[in-house]
Structures are given as C-alpha cells and as structure tokens.
Amino acid sequence: MSITFAGRRFPRPSFRRTSALAFAGVLLAVTVPLVSLGTAQPAAALGNGLALTPQMGFNDWNAYGCNVSESLIKSTAQAMHTNGMQAAGYSYVNIDDCWMTHSRDSGGHLVPDPAKFPDGIKGTADYVHSLGLKLGIYEDAGTATCAGYPGSLGHETTDAQSFASWGVDYLKYDNCNNTGVPAQTRYTAMRDALAATGRSILFSLCNWGQENVWTWGAGVGNSWRTTGDISPSFSSMLSIFHSNVGLASYAGPGHWNDPDMLEVGNGSLTATENRTEFSLWAEMAAPLIAGTNIPSASSDTLSVLTNSRVIAVDQDPLGKQGTMVSSSGGLDVLAKPLANGDVSVALFNETGSTATITTTAAAIGKTGASAYTLTDLWSGASSTTSGTISASVPAHGTVMYRVAGGTSSGGGTSVTGELHAVGAGKCLDVPDSTTTAGTQVEIWSCNGGANQTWTHSTSNQLTVYSGSSQMCLDAYDNQTTPGTKVEIWPCNGQRNQQWTVNSNGTVTGVQSGLCLDVTGAATADGTLAQLWTCNGGGNQQWTLG
Template sequence: MRRLSLLWTLLLAAVCLVAVPSPAAAAPPAPTPPMGFNNWNATHCRPEFDENMIKGVADLMVAKGLRDAGYEYVNLDDCWALPWRGPAGELVPDPRRFPNGIKALAGYVHAKGMKFGLYSSAGTMTCSASGFPGALGHEPQDAAQFAAWGVDYLKYDSCNNQGVDVVERYTAMRDALKATGRDIVLSVSEWGENRPWLWAGEVGQLWRTTGDIGDSWASMLSIMKRNLALGQFAGPGRWNDPDMLEVGNGGMTDEEYRTHFSMWAMMAAPLLIGTDLRKATPRTLEILGNREVIAIDQDPLGVQGRVVRAEGGRWVVAKPLKGGDMAVALFNESGHPQRIAATVTEVGLPPAEPAYKVRDLWAGTDAHTAGALAATVPAHGTVLLRVSRDTHWNAYPPLVEVDLQAPAPYPGGPSLIEPGAAAELTTVVTNHGHLPARDVTVRLATPEGWQVAANRPATVKALPGGEQFVTTWKVTAPAGLPLDAYRIDASVLRAHAGVMFVVPPPPPSGTPYVSDLAWLSMANGWGPVERDRSNGGLGPADGRRLTIGGATYTKGLGTHAPGTIEYYLGGRCTRLRAQVGVDDEKGARGSVTFEVWADGRKVAETALITNAMPAQPLDADVSGARVMRLVVTDGGDGVDSDHADWADAILTC
C-alpha cells in the first residue's frame, strides 16, 4: 500500500511538472533602441526649459503621431533641480521651472500613454556650470526618489566623478535602481571615454560612444564614423548610443538631417528627438515621423549596420532585418552629387532569383532589380533602401537609374563653369530590372537663362533590362553670371540626379594670404571657419587672435576638425606655405593632422599635432591645380577641442 501511494505521488509530481509551463524568458529592458524626446539639444539650461515646455512637447508627440510612431519617452536633462539638496539629503526640483514637482509632471506624461525620463550624474555634481547635485554617494536615496516619482529612464552622466572607478560608479546606480523594484532604463553617458561597449552591457541598456553631438554636419559625421565601427557590441537590450538627434535645430540642411536620421536608424541607435517640437517645421516632423525609417531602427533583430564599402566619400552600409530583408544606405559624404552603386550579393543577400523588390524609404517608391542597387545621391545625402524577396516582383516597375555626369577637377569634386562658357554633360540611364522600361524620356531642368541642347533625341520607346541609354548635352551659362552654385537636374521616369555647377572667383595672383581669398566651399567641425582669428565657437567672428605655442599670428584661418576648405586656383599657383598647429585657446586639449590636396592629389600632410607642440611649417607644391583643398582631420581620437590654425598661409601664384 505504501508502495502504491509512493507510485501515485511520483505520477502526480510528473503530471504537475508537465502541466505547469516554464516561465518565458523575461524580455530585456529596451529590447529595441529607446525612442523619445530630450530637451538638451534644443534648450540646454535656458529659461524656456520648464514644465509648460515639457507638457507642450508631450501634447505634440501625441497630436503629431510621434507617440504612435514609437517615440515613448519624454526625458528631462540637466538643470531640473535646485543647486542644493533638501534637509534630508533629497533632490529638490526647481520650483520656478517645475512648480508642480517632478512626480506630477511624470504623471502627466504617463497619462498621455508615454514614459518619463530624468537626468543625473555619477559624480558629486552634474555637468551644468551651475553645479546641480550629482548622485555619487547618494545612489540608493536618489534611485528611491526617482522610482517614487515614476521615472522610467535615467540618463546618467559622468561629470565631477572625483576619480572613482567608472564601472564602480555606474554599477552602484544599477544596483540602486534594481533595488527599487521599478523597471528603469539606465543610459550610461560617460562619452565613450572608458570603452563602455566592453562593460556597460552588464550595467545599463545603452551607452554613449562619443562626446556630445553638435548641430553641424561635421560633428554628426565624426560621431557617425566612430559609432559605425562598434556594431559587434550592440544588440537587443544593449545599444551603442551616438547621442541624441539634432534634426530640426537649424544647423544642418534638411538633406543632412535626413542623412542623420537614416544613419542613426542604420546603426540601431536610440532615437531621442532633440528639437523643441513646438517650433518644428512640417519638414522636420516629416523626417522624424517616417515610420518606414523608424522600422529599420526598431527592427527586432537588433543588428547594427555594417560598412560594406567606403571610398571617395561614397558609403554603402547594410543592416540585416528580421525575416530576411536587408536595409541598405547609399550615403554620400562629399559636398557634390555622386553615383553610388552596390549589388545584392555585396550587401549580403543571395543572388537575385530572379529579382528583388526595392523600396526607397524616403521617396516612397517601389521597383524590382535583377541585382544592382544604385543611385546618384545628392551632396551629404542618403538613399535608404529596403530590399526584400517578393514572388510578385514583376508587379513593380524596373529599377531605373539616371546618372548625370559633369567634368570636375577630381572625382567627387565641384563642376566649374565660367559665365558665358559652355560645358558638356552626359546622362546615362540604366535599367537594372528584368522587364523593359517603357517610354523613357530624359529631361534636364536648368536655372533661368541657361541654354541646353541634346546631341540626339532624349527618348526611347523601350529600354530592355540590363541596358543603358546615353545622351550628351551642351549646357551654356549666361554671361555675367554672379559667383554662386547653380543646380541642374536630370529626371527619367521616377529616377532623379543632379549636379551643381559652381561659378568660381577669379584665380589669385601674386602672393596673397589665403585668408584674403574667397573659398569655393567650406565644411567645418564646429561653427564657421574664421578669417584672421581662431575658431571661437558656433558663431561668426567669435574667435580671438591666432595663437600657437605662445606665438601670435595676424593672418590665417581658424578651423575645427574635421574640416575642408576648397579654393579655386585655376592652374595659376605653384606653392602654399603655412605655420599650422592647435590654437592655444583650448588649453592642453586637441590633436589634429593637416593635409593639402591639389585636385585629386595629396601633396602635403603633417604628422599628428597636439596642443603641446609649437607651430609646424607646412610647404605644399600645388602646381597646375585648378582646386586646392585644405583638410584638417581629428587625428583619429574624436573632435573635442580640435581648434586648428592655418597661420600665415600664403600662396605663390
């Protein structure tokens, strides 16, 4: 009887083990990159950062469809607290900015169906110059206060850390947040200084990989390049963070902002809106609200895009997606339109059998391709494609590309034209599909007063798959044309390409200082290039006297890495001489290299130059060059404080 009872007991236990399902593995916090809003890039600590602003932004996120597009966090950055703690050591919200307190504001955000985030620092004070209280030594108390207020996300900075080990500081806050019992995403914001990609995945859900982003093309580009190299460390619940979005803040063009948003999506980066949505233009909202691009960022596979190829400013980046699709970014780093091409096999897909569907996520168009992926991409632009298998591929028109070619001093360089002069353009139309393209007509749109003539009819009834249709054109600029850049566009079916013709200034003569000449183009890492003064910051003419190693210079250019300045020489000059170095205005920081290019040839390059070094002589042979480029790089260690001076830069012409 006892044996029978024992048998029944074992059987019941076995039944229970089978009948009770094992608990599913808990989803990691932030299984996709966090999306939301943070005020810092738009307001810093200015007075407009207050309760009314945050409520207004939350309202707009709902009204404009951003919440429903995936933006779920509304985050406050620095300056929300008083500069001192309360009598029990607690954090005290600034009553002028937040008269109803943080908990009430978090409740307002939660009632909108979103989550709420706050800011602190793993130091004794935050990063603001006003010195608000940090959490170092107060982790359990502050974490409990955050949880009681309803905080869902903590951006945790690294200022005033008193030399305490970085992993120890961030681990202390991780443990304090866990002890509250509330799910709070921890953003490790130590600027990539201690290689957080190697350890922060055990501490938080995302980690900054670089210093702060600025609202400029050069800043965004530098950060993008550094973050792209770290894809192996990212995945669901552990994200590389190249900092918040600048889209809409005014320092870049809409084309550049589309690239910014596209490449952040390709890198599976957090998408935190950094513009005041109360002032956002329809174009800004269109960029931020593109759900097809957001889907690339939020793809549950969680793979960061990899660089397939990068040469001559032409980038191909590929990102595998769940279900077998592939996102492909054709990105043009240069300041001039360029054709960028790849194949489906090159980006990691099997050969097309017989074709792939190609969706252009910014144009909103569909096509099929037999294997080629190609487009003429505007300066600083990105064509973002989603490539997928589709058994109904023949329901989509063939992928037709038009390439507009114009003579330039070097590949990817500016196309130059004198007033009253003529230039030859070539349009190359290619059918990358299997099916014929019907009624193919090439149209050229020119500025008013320009004359254009084709050397043959610019129409074919049918262009078979895999074939090209080439037309040459004579384009004549009006006499008396002012110095400027003029765009010519080619279009065929749904494909477009453009080229910029630049009317250059007269070439220099004698021995002029470079700072006295007009440049063809300028791209600078921080603010504008300054003439005869240092690069003081974001505004024009805000620098000081050029000073390198204690020596002062009256003439020269104040730049910031990464930067490029182009000058038209017209083949008239033979030599450039300069004293180059890092300006003294940034103390002991900054490291750069200087390069001189004559058309497509690098004719001079310095070794790495730091702030501790005196000015270095630079002598470059620019004989015969139509265009001279002065280039400053960040030396490979980021763009912080890289104030680079071309002092006493003189041409011999």
Template sequence: MHPSPYLPRTVVAAALALFLVPALVLFGAAPRAHALDNGLARTPPMGFNDWNAFGCDVSEQLIEQTADYLVSSGLKDAGYAYVNIDDCWMASQRDSGGNLVPDRTKFPDGISGTAAYVHGKGLKLGIYESAGTATCAGYPGSLNHEQQDANSFASWGVDYLKYDNCNNQGVPWQQRYNAMRDALHSTGRPIVFSMCEWGEDSVWTWGAATGNLWRTTGDINASFGSMLSIYHSNVQLARYAGPGAWNDPDMLEVGNGMSFTEDRSEFSLWSEMAAPLIAGTDLRKATPATLSLYGNRSVIAVDQDPLGKQGTQVSSSGGLDVLTKPLSNGDVSVVLFNENSSAATISTTAAAVGLPAASSYKLTNLWSNVVSSTSGGISASVPGHGSVMYRISAGSGSSTGTTHPLVGASSHRCLDAAGGATAAGTKIDIWDCSGGGNQAVTVTAAGELRLYGGTQCLDAYDNQTASGTKVELWTCNGGANQKWQLNPNGTITGNQSGLCLDVTGGDQAAGNVNGTALELWSCNGGANQQWSLG
C-alpha cells in the same frame, strides 16, 4: 553631455578616434558582454530630450507641452515614447535629509506631478543625473548617493535615467555606473538606464552588462562635420549592440539648423545603426519638413526592427559609403551615403549587402516610397551630404502603373489639380490631401504623371525649360514636356528641362499653404522639391 573637468573632451575624442576604433577594426575585440537583464529597451528607445534645443531652460510647461505635441502630431503613435528632462531641473542643494529636490519654480508640481501628466498621455518620463559629485551644470550629483537618488526617481514615477559623467572625482567608470545600475534594480521599478559616459573606457565592451544604452562619443552639435565624426566612430561598433543594449551616438540634431538633405542623412544613418531616436529639437515648432523626417514610419521600422542588429559598413571608398542591416523578416535595409559635398553615384550588389541569391530583387525607397526592381546591382545618384535608403527583398515590384497621392515634404500637402477642375491649363498646386481624383497620380511606363484615372497629364507649360516655368494640367499627348523622372533622392525632374518639380517659394514657411502653385526650378536639395508616393 558636457566636458569632464579632469580630461578635456577633445583629448578624449581624438585619442579614441586615432587609436581605439582602428584597433578594434584591425585586431578585433572581446565578444559583447552579457546584456543587462532588466527586460527594457528591447528596441532602441525613442523620444525627446530638451538639452540640445533648450540647455538649462527646462520647465514643467515645456515637458508637458512636448508630451501634448507627441500625441497630437502622431509621433507617439510612430513610437516616440519618452519625454526626457535633462540637466538643471533640481535645486542647487539637497534637502536636510540629503534628498534631491526639484526646482519648484521650474517644476511647480514636482517631478512626480510632471510624470503623472506625461503618463496620462500614455508616455514615459525621463530624468537626468551625473555619476559625480555635481552635474555638468553644477547641481548635486549622485556619486555616493546612488540608492537614495534611485529611490527618489522610482517614487516620482521616472521611467528613464540619463546618467552623465561630470565631476567624477576619478572614481573608475564601471564602479560608478554599476553602483547606479544596482540601485535602480533595487527600487523594483523598471527604469531604462542610459549611460552618458562619452565613449570613455571602451564602454561598448562592458556597457551591455551595466546599462541599456551607452554614449559612444562626445556631444553632438548641429553641424554636418559633428554628425559625420560621430557616425564614423559609432558605425564601427555594431558587434556590441543588440536587444536591450544599444550604442548611442547622441541625440538627433534633425531640425536644429543643418540642411534638409543633411538632416535626412542623420535620421537614415541613426536608424540604420539601430541608434536611439531621441529628438533634440523643439518639436512644438517643428516644420512639416522636419516632421516628415521624424515621422517616417518605414525608416523608423528599420531602427525598431526586433532582430536588433546594428547596420554595418560594407564599403566606404572615397567617402561613398554603403551600409547594410539585416531585418527580422529576411529583408535587408541598405543606405547609400555620400560624405562628399558633390553628387556622386554609389553602387553595390545584392550579394555584397547580404541578400540571398535570387533572379531579381524588389527595392523600396524608404523616403520616396518608389518601388523598383533589379537583377542584383544596387546603384543611385546621391546628392552631396545626402543618402538614399532602400528596403530590399527577393522578388520584384514597380511603381509603374500604380496610383498614389504625391506628398510634398515641405508642406505635407498633396499635388493637386486646383479646384478639382479637369480643363487643359488648370493650375497644379498643393492642397490638403483629400483622396480625390484630382490628387490621384498614376505613374506610367512612358514617364507620365496622370491625374483623374489617367485622362490628363502633368505638363510643363508651353514646352518651356527655364526656372519658373509653371506646371499645369493638359491633355496627355506624349510630349517631352509631359515626361518625368522619379529619382532615388526624392526629387521629380522634367525629362525635357532637367529641372525639379518645385513648390513655389516653399523653402519658406509661407510658401507651403493651400493653393501654392508648382513650377520647374533648378534642383537645390530643398524640402520643397522632395516628394513621396502616399
């Protein structure tokens, strides 16, 4: 979580990036260690950690409110189970018996009371400590207190321990981490062991016998450059991951300041790499756009697939990356990721991503839910810093001729013919999804988006092609202004204008309310131009 006082984090990261990972790629490495046999984390842990958004400003209220929100938002049902407390939760000194003491100002009911609340919501509680004499923020560490502290954690009802690396006094990594592993085991309580060891000492080569997950790098921050650097390191380590033992590229920064496109790439890449999905943002204040990422169950299913394979990189020429991940039912998940700042076409083949020979393949876009088929080529135009993610199987399929609501990412509301009216010229807006015919969009082979069972079409007003052109309902007439393209990147563009279907002002929270009109606008990567078939 924080830099070591004995070796600067930047030195460690640079040394690993320059020497260790290339050596693994070129010369191979020892087989993955036998996994820790505690029966936990058979799929990558999912949940929340307060550090990235709050630092030391942790409290019982924050943890309990986050637990409430995981339930009310549906994220608990999507798999987010752990509510994890990071550094600064304890008093500055141990008590007279040498025990850790919760800060009673921050946690008036103690950790045990907080755990009881979280457990009452059907969730699990995580705690933080360091494998040194002090935590990274200077609170008492667990070095030489392992069993005493593990007993405290177990008695409080803790389910997950994040164990950091600060103030380690130069004691060997494995010695310190194995001591806590054994102490946790001795308590008899099932506690997931997360080793925040910063990717030092080639932890991936021995981590599986010690913990359930291990950090593979230094800390992440909310920038594309940081995310990209960590991805480059973590993607090389697929051979070491599996059920019960996971490479951990750090918490998700989704919602903390990157663009929507970059956030979606991070969530796609972390899921493809079978990484823990630990939200590092204030979920209580998350926008619908952020929640559309955290809550995408199709992408989560790739991360949580019980086969437990981490995705591998098939190609990465010129920063145009192809990743593939085999799934338990025989499908393959493929991510096309564009590291560059400009849009580019990324292509691969069914054979290259490990699919069996077949006459055709069904591609389900996991962000837009659009289904298509291919005879073997897999290709998409991918925006700069963006990604396209498919689930692919032998067979065929198409969204053409099917009827769905169209859900906007920025609002989680549906494309809607205002007021349920059917007259030509009716405004097209967004509204709470209701299942009505005025929200039932049929995709036709001609590229039309028809409502009301196919009698009326989505229409760019008066054949206009300028940004700001309103979108309305009109009698289907085959005109170019009624033809639309559902793109792999989640946008919908007008064939005549090349502009994106846009929620007016939807790049601001106030622009996503019921009744907000749709228009054509220059494509800009905003969440208010992203759509999925419901």
C-alpha cells in the same frame, strides 16, 4: 551636455589617436563579403526587459539647455501626443540637467526646483503618463552635474528611490565631476540602486565613450554613449557616425550603442542632412531621441522624425546594428539585416558633390533570386534589380533601400576559430597568452588555446579573449606603411582595428589596405606578424575557423 575634456574617448596616449573624421575623405575601397561563416555569441544584456528595440523619445537639452521647466515638458508631451510622434513610436519625454535646486534637503534628497517644477517631478510624470507617454530624468555619476547641480555619486540608493517614487521611467546618467572613480564602478552602483527600487527604469549611460564603455556597457545599462556631444552641424554628425559605425558587435536587444541625440531640425543642418542623420542613426540601430523644439517643429522636421519606413529599420526586432560594406572616397555603403530576411541598405555620400554610389545584392548578403525588390524608404517608390543596387546621391545625402527577395546570409555573422597562416602551417598567436596592450602577435604551432582563438565580428574587428580581457587586432599607431607591427589593443572601434577577411585568402586592414603578413615568409614559431603590401605570397594567406 556641453562638456569640454581633453582628447578623444579612447584609451591610447594622444600621439596614438587619429580622428575618424581626419581620414573620412581618404578611405581606401573596402568590400566585405557578407557570408555566413559561423554563429555569433550574444552579448550579455542587462536583463531588465527594457529597450528590446532602441529607445525613442525626446530630450530637452539640445534645443533648450538649462531652460527646462514643467510647462516645457508638458507642452512637448502634448505635442508628441497629437503630432504623430507618439503614434510613430516615440514614448519617452526626458528632462535633462538644471531641473533641481543647488542643494539637497536636510534628509539628503534631491529637490526639484519649485519655480521650474511647481508640481514636482511626480506631478509632471503624472501628466506625461496620462497621455500614455513615459518620463525620463537626468543625473550625473559624479559629485555634481555638468551644470553644477548635486550629483549622485555616493547618493545612488537615495536618488534611485526618489526617481522611482516620482514615477520616473528613464535615467540619463552623465559623467561630469567624477573624481577619477572608474566609470564601471560608478555606473554599476546606480544600476544596482535602480534595480533595488523594483521599478522598471531604462538606464542610459552617458560617459562620452570613455573607458571602452561598449566592452562592458551591456551588463550595466540599456544604452551607452559612444562619443562626445553632438552639435547641429554636418561635420559633427559625420565624426560621430565614423566613431560609432564600427561598434556593431557590441549592440543588440536591450543594449545599444548611442551616438547621441538627434539634431534633426536644429542649427545649420539642411533638409538633406536631416534625412541623412535620421537614416544613419536608424541603420546603426541607435536610440532615436529627438532634440529639437517639438511644439514648433516644421512639417519637414516632423516628416523626417515620423518616417515609418525608416523607423521600422531602427526598431527591427532582430536588433542588428548595420555595418559598413564598402567605403571609398567618402562614398559609403551600409547594410543592416532585418528580421523578415530583408536587408536595409544606406548609400551615404559624405562629399560635397552629387555622386553615384553602387553596391550589389551579393555584397549586402542577398543571394538566390533573379530579381530583388528595392523600396526607397524616403520616397516609398519600388523598383526591381537583378543584383545591382545604385543611386545618384546628393552631397551629404543618403539614399535608403529595403531589399527583399532571395535569401539572406544574415548581413554578415561573426565567425570564431583559429586564424591559420597557410604558408607556415601555424596559427596567429598572442605570445604567452598575455593581455598586455601593445604586444605584437606572432605565429605559433596551433594548440587551440584562447590566445589563438579569434573572432571576426560583423563590425570587422578581429578579437581575442572575451569579457573584460577582450582585445582587438590593431595596426600600431594608426600607421599605414609596410612593416607596421600588428598588435593587440583594447577595442575602440577605430579603423586600424578593422579587418576584411577576403575570399582570396588575404586579410586586409580597412584603414591601410595592406595585408596581414608573416614577416619574411618565415615558418618558425615566434615569427612576428606585420602589415605589408599585398603580393599574393603564401605568407599572406589565412583561413579562419
């Protein structure tokens, strides 16, 4: 939905926000060695057995807005049935806003607009089901939908029962007109109402990435939007990519980060940019929800949407979201471990000129072979390499390889333990075990407490505590100057919360390139931590585990 709301989707005051796009072109070079350091704890998933791989389907909003109808949904379903999309894995045909009348009936039930849906939602669902596809519908966790139709806030039980009785298989649940009620409360109410119907209904949370939804979404829905709405332009896609790519540790089978619907085939996106969006969404294990005019889609658009090699990366049963291996000057390398031991690599050129992007098998977590096989997932061509992975990538383009051979470290697993300050012989510590955002961290005698237990995630966050209390190590106010304080803050995926644990013992901030430093090389309990220019000193040496 096209929603205007103030600011970004993060909890900080506006003066502490920095758009990911604002620094996309000036990122410092970062290399993350993807070595196996421990075992990640699986996130608690919703447990409804749905979306064990990211959901695939269609939604009408991006192409049609409020002009939804039974005939549109049926013609789209029929096209998907015959044009190769259904065979490629697309299974949901989703109705967005404006499908109902402006008033509930005398019994408090939602009423499908009889002019738009003469056979009702059930009749439409029956037709979609007859093709072997599934039907999705839209509602809102507020008093009204974004287009002004009745919302479900306070009507969750009634509306869930209606959806189930109509044969609905998927609910996209929006966030307009929410009256300030906390999102988790509103979305959990609908989760419970859907469960009570006894029907399997995939639950897609659409609260625009607000209230750190990724930290609680896994127990509430099958996917959650991590950003505001996408639009059919490269700049919109790029901004959303940067907001979503750092949240890999929260995704997995049954619970996925959702960077919004695909714009492939829409607006000003070029053929190269269409392939890039599809590549990046697959690499990030995102839901693949097509948002274009399917019956009239060009052969080029369909060839992107039905690329089986790229879809296999998105739908890989291991369920890992790809992470950024390196990023320098708008040249990005992402790696995604796959269930059979292969690794998918995306070489993404954000810039306006053709550029060569290079990484290595070791950097993406591959070892133990004299030669590796590279399969280009767009051309299908195969080649071999002794370790270098490189391609000339056009402006705004992405080259995707599937890398086979040798052994895989799993694409970078999380490690949990104390973060030891080598020079002081102490541990990185949250003072007094507080959970207050903005508290500067310090060193303290190691004691094994939860306030000294840190997890370096596959998305390069350093987290402390767990569940609703989880906090991230954060460079204050997105600052990148020596002396910037290092604090705890609710995890939000921004680059000032991403850290590289380097093989030389340093811990560097992805955004700043500066080292995690014990102030003044002091060794006393309570000495504060900060960012400082890397200098090889013992007060910048750390071990995790």
